[in-house]
Amino acid sequence: QQQVKQSPQSLIVQKGGISIINCAYENTAFDYFPWYQQFPGKGPALLIAIRPDVSEKKEGRFTISFNKSAKQFSLHIMDSQPGDSATYFCAATNSGNTPLVFGKGTRLSVIA
Amino acid sequence: SQTIHQWPATLVQPVGSPLSLECTVEGTSNPNLYWYRQAAGRGLQLLFYSVGIGQISSEVPQNLSASRPQDRQFILSSKKLLLSDSGFYLCAWSTRGLSEKLFFGSGTQLSVL
Numbered sequence: 312q313q314q315v316k317q318s319p320q321s322l323i324v325q326k327g328g329i330s331i332i333n334c335a336y337e338n339t340a341f342d343y344f345p346w347y348q349q350f351p352g353k354g355p356a357l358l359i360a361i362r363p364d365v366s367e368k369k370e371g372r373f374t375i376s377f378n379k380s381a382k383q384f385s386l387h388i389m390d391s392q393p394g395d396s397a398t399y400f401c402a403a404t405n406s407g408n409t410p411l412v413f414g415k416g417t418r419l420s421v422i423a
Numbered sequence: 424s425q426t427i428h429q430w431p432a433t434l435v436q437p438v439g440s441p442l443s444l445e446c447t448v449e450g451t452s453n454p455n456l457y458w459y460r461q462a463a464g465r466g467l468q469l470l471f472y473s474v475g476i477g478q479i480s481s482e483v484p485q486n487l488s489a490s491r492p493q494d495r496q497f498i499l500s501s502k503k504l505l506l507s508d509s510g511f512y513l514c515a516w517s518t519r520g521l522s523e524k525l526f527f528g529s530g531t532q533l534s535v536l
Contacts, residue, residue, distance in 0.1 A: 407520055
């Protein structure tokens with residue numbers, strides 16, 4: 312199955328809190344797992360990505376945790392800020408010319 | 424640097440009218456090109472992708488078609504729009520053989536009335 316299941320659909324976090332978004336995949340051939348961030352009225356943009364040879368990748372306040380055996384990966388946003396309010400998409404692919412498979416998205420709202 | 428142009432930004436069309444959305448990429452050669460639709464501001468539905476001129480893969484059978492007349496030009500068309508065609512249409516590109524990193528355009532908000 313070429314599905315990526317993402318949860319939750321929406322998330323409200325207090326400013327300064329930790330936002331956590333989870334994704335699960337089925338295809339064990341997937342070898343690249345990116346997260347995209349989309350602001351209203353804009354196209355998504357690549358935020359951070361990970362390959363299955365590492366269990367964690369951190370870029371600033373954004374961290375991907377990857378569990379190969381469970382076929383799950385998650386995005387953690389530390390010290391969440393109102394400017395982080397956006398829709399986040401996880402995705403997966405087995406590279407080459409195969410298009411990314413996207414999750415359904417999580418709408419994050421960070422409130423002060 | 425590479426840039427992607429997508430127009431128009433917004434479009435209001437009556438049911439049954441034709442559609443043509445154009446997307447062009449600059450600063451790269453032989454890109455993979457994609458059309459996505461996003462309904463109700465949520466999920467990204469892949470409509471078409473192309474790995475070369477004249478090569479179109481359709482992911483979802485529907486009222487739309489795509490063409491790639493030039494290496495860096497991708498066109499989304501419809502002969503007769505339906506109400507259900509309303510949505511946010513996004514064009515994207517990736518390096519040939521590296522579909523993992525997508526670069527999206529700014530999108531077209533299509534309202535079919």
